[in-house]
Amino acid sequence: xxxxxxxxxxxxxxxxxxxxxxxxxxxxxxxxxxxxxxxxxxxxxxxxxxxxxxxxxxxxxxxxxxxxxxxxxxxxxxxxxxxxxxxxxxxxxxxxxxxxxxxxxxxxxxxxxxxxxxxxxxxxxxxxxxxxxxxxxxxxxxxxxxxxxxxxxxxxxxxxxxxxxxxxxxxxxxxxxxxxxxxxxxxxxxxxxxxxxxxxxxxxxxxxxxxxxxxx
Numbered sequence: 576x577x578x579x580x581x582x583x584x585x586x587x588x589x590x591x592x593x594x595x596x597x598x599x600x601x602x603x604x605x606x607x608x609x610x611x612x613x614x615x616x617x618x619x620x621x622x623x624x625x626x627x628x629x630x631x632x633x634x635x636x637x638x639x640x641x642x643x644x645x646x647x648x649x650x651x652x653x654x655x656x657x658x659x660x661x662x663x664x665x666x667x668x669x670x671x672x673x674x675x676x677x678x679x680x681x682x683x684x685x686x687x688x689x690x691x692x693x694x695x696x697x698x699x700x701x702x703x704x705x706x707x708x709x710x711x712x713x714x715x716x717x718x719x720x721x722x723x724x725x726x727x728x729x730x731x732x733x734x735x736x737x738x739x740x741x742x743x744x745x746x747x748x749x750x751x752x753x754x755x756x757x758x759x760x761x762x763x764x765x766x767x768x769x770x771x772x773x774x775x776x777x778x779x780x781x782x783x784x785x786x787x788x789x790x791x
Contacts, residue, residue: 608709610717613741617765623772624649624743626763635753648772655773664775669787671775680777683786715739726751738763 618624629644645658652667662673665685673680705728709719719735729750736745742763748756 622765626760
């Protein structure tokens with residue numbers, strides 16, 4: 576993932592937060608958190624979360640703010656992100672990124688160990704280091720908070736707000752460097768998967784760069 580520009584890397588954060596929600600073990604969640612349990616089960620059942628999103632990254636050191644928006648589809652182990660300039664599809668084994676401006680697609684092996692935001696990295700020690708709680712909000716909404724005091728966990732706190740239907744509407748994360756990642760969703764819904772949803776159709780004449788053959 577280090578081959579991608581920051582914009583793509585920031586977008587990847589969104590899918591991994593959902594992967595964290597989907598994979599967080601029931602054993603780790605000993606508290607009474609029915610909304611969080613249902614969110615996990617929804618992903619386990621193979622449903623696809625589809626929404627428009629707006630994502631902001633605030634750098635605590637420089638004060639710089641970066642913004643991205645687009646459409647996202649998230650399933651168990653795979654996701655698709657479509658912005659104004661790029662489309663990215665990851666299926667757990669292969670990453671494909673199509674750049675509309677350059678009419679170029681980059682294909683590479685997806686290696687979790689090289690990705691700072693990979694589920695395996697986020698889930699290290701999750702049973703021991705993360706606490707989970709949820710609080711009802713106005714209008715039937717729910718706030719879920721995942722917190723870790725482990726200095727080796729990537730995120731110190733992740734707050735997920737769900738609509739009354741159980742659809743994510745906001746994710747706010749604070750990492751160990753006190754950077755803030757905020758994602759808002761609109762028109763979000765869970766759908767049944769459809770054939771070809773995670774395909775990536777590209778125009779004829781697109782330049783293909785396959786980095787899989789260059790890996791050692």
